[in-house]
Amino acid sequence: MFDCEAEAWLGIDLGTQSVRALLVTADGTVLGAGTAPLTNHRDGVRHEQDPGEWWEAVCTASRAAMSQGSSRVRAIGGLAVCGTSGTVLLTDAQGRPLTQGLMYDDGRAVEEAARVGRQTSWALPKALWLLDAYGWKEGRGQAARVTHQPDVITARLTGEVVPTDSSHALKTGYDAEREAWPPQLAHLGAVLPEVVRPGTRLGEVCRAAAEATGIPAGTPVVAGMTDGCAAQIASGALRSGAWNSVLGTTLVLKGASANPVRDDAGVVYNHRSPDGSWLPGGASSVGAGALPVGPDPSEMDIRAAEYEPSDALTYPLASPGERFPFLAPEATAFTLGTPASEADRWAAVLQGVAFTERLCLDYLHHLGALMDGPLTFTGGAARSAYWNQLRVDILGRPARVPEQIEPALGMAVLAAYGTGTGGIALPDVADRMVRIRTVLEPRASHTARFTEPYARLVDELETRGWLPTPLATHTRTRLNQDTIDS
Template sequence: MMFEGEPEAWLGIDLGTQSVRALLVTADGTVLGAGTAPLTNHRDGVRHEQDPGEWWEAVCSASGSALAGQRSSPVRIGGLAVCGTSGTVLLTDAEGRPLTRGLMYDDGRAVAEAARVGMQTSWALPKALWLLDAYGWKEGRGQVVRVTHQPDVITAKLTGGTVPTDSSHALKTGYDAEREVWPPQLAHLGEVLPEVVRPGTRLGEVCRAAAEATGIPAGTPVVAGMTDGCAAQIASGALRFGAWNSVLGTTLVLKGASAIPVRDDAGVVYNHRAPDGSWLPGGASSVGAGALPPAADPAELDSQAAAYEPSGVLTYPLASSGGERFPFFAPEATAFTLGKPVSEADGWAAVLQGVAFTERLCLDYLHHLGAPIDGPLTFTGGAARSAYWNQLRADILGRPARVPEQIEPALGMAVLAAYGTGTGVRTLPEVADRMVRIRTVLEPRASHTARFTEPYARLVDELETRGWLPTPLATHTRTRLNQDTIDS
């Protein structure tokens, strides 16, 4: 891997819900180019689909924009990687051509299939089974049909042929990441399931046709990517054991690093396999910035919210109607507000605080499971652009937090591309240390942390009373809270 001498950069591509984002990044984290292209979402009740053809068109546009500035001052592109939304699947033919639209991660039609395989509807396997049934696939039918994850459509177009999927995207399709095999209970699907490789594995090179469409030079190495949550974690630099990345956007995702898997009988926390064989445990909550009411000036409401610490009301801010997934599994859970806000700013403050309370409960749950959580905490996601919310979260959590200069999953894919095309001398955490720049370090203010002890305890009590939060976790949370109070 070249970190000095020859100019070199790596391209990261992020297939998001609203858009495709591409970043061209050097070994020291300098962003040389960026591009974005919008995506269209087709929603109808619980149905949520996207057109795979539009994914490719958006990749071509975003990549072209990211590389546009290199015509006058060219650099060698060392490689690229692609991430996608976790749980988004479609069916393709043997050559990788889409046969269906992509069922997005939050498509809610596979309820019966989810119950049958004991998974959440947001996972990919229930949706894949729903698609196979809807498409009329039967074992031995003749035509080869394959379950395909969102980024595989793009890497196949880039390389000019079918490619293996990565174990990160395959995890929610039932792949056994610990044994690195498809489990026996899915054997009846046979060749319908794709070949799987670890993230960072070289898949091929950009073919001439893809080069002409995207502007990416032919011959550029293409390496297997990871899910958008894992990509954001890499972009945060939270890769050393005990470190955690809290990704706050429409919803909240926590991703950490561990030498061993974090066991969770409830299935709330799952474990991605890191490229080096270690583990990236995490979970996805349904609370988040998506619960905020529409606002003409969010920054102004942030400044006004400082007068309501704590808010006069207590809010559990679910961003969707699909129940809760982390720190507990409760499909029947709904958003609620106890009390009536005295102003728009008070209601705004209640949502900001409610998300942070749930974030703290997530960390309490991870501690309850025995996960290492004593490393640095990093904030990423769209909500990390709010300086006020960042400081509020650090105060409520009672621990320091870092905010990187770039908070894009596409950066994580550029880092993974640099790792996957390197000599192996440097580990992924070492490559990330070079490419991820920390912009801000937040310190919790003890007096502010103390203000939120009582409302946090009330939220725990309310969630337990409603039957959503298991009593063992509620008890563990109170024990930790009491200990923190004594220590302070």
């Protein structure tokens, strides 16, 4: 059992814009928080970060969190680190970076993606591109090692090269069902890292790392997960049928299932949960990144409420190409009709994201995924009370919003699970540490307002050849059924 008066756990989130650290007790009390910015190097399809900056930011954020909270607890029970899914680099045999980190949306590995049948957002094409650019040839052994973003940090924390986790390895081609690298990657040999399940103990914080971060030497370090999975843990959506919608720059939906959700199209993929169950989900390219830069979001939300529905219908891709609920690399953002004002344009983006979110849920239903559990909202956009209610109205189903919507909280929960001695299941640990702030209910009259524009968006996406007809048909069937039931 955990003693919330004596012990706390540290979660570290390596985000795109910053590193975030949270020190959290077993009852979910946040004792300390720290953040540090990260620099992004972009040039066309190129997007890189400096791995050395990751470590410096971790040191800054961890010192801040520890300075706020360490005096209020007896011990730090452990820590875990999450990173952006699909971000990869090469390191040497000692874990020292040989290259910059290629971020999840770096788009240079087009040929490699076509060769292995994956999207450029996956880590595998980027890893192959790096190996070629670095000059690695088969037979050179451990001259280079494929490494995921959090592995750089856990190696610095423990003072030695450590295995990667199966969550980050998934998009590098790891077979989560067989829990092994597939035969078609055998030629890479020792270039690929050893893999363990999330929550596995990797080592302890070494003295040098303790001095740099303020984290006590000897603190257990456990294998983490991707930021999307971390956000799911932070939502508490870990029992079969529960789903978490993470809305930030883009939209990610992840659920919990006893078995993998099969998808021949490859749109939905399945992470292996630390307890051996499954976390199916997908990542869309729509999101808050499509909102205009400059206006005050709170003020615009108030004004947007006057446009339900908007005079315009927007498909708000934050970047070209769609990944979920359909695969269309050629997809681009579009707007049908002309917004009546700046506020109407804002409203059209908010509604367009929610329409796509509903389409994602329709796709999951089409695949036969269990959908009868609670839906939870996390991500930066969940700070908008108006957008939360709008999403619930458009989806036509209730949703919960936790007090903390940080992936770093999910890593604190995972650290508590990974270091626990009482055999407590991960969902039970999350129930203790995740606090639900708000439960939102859809308003039937508002839901009805959005039926016609949602149907028009489905029609338009199908007409453009992006949305497969079987999914469009399934969506219309569900929409007609909902209309009859109401």
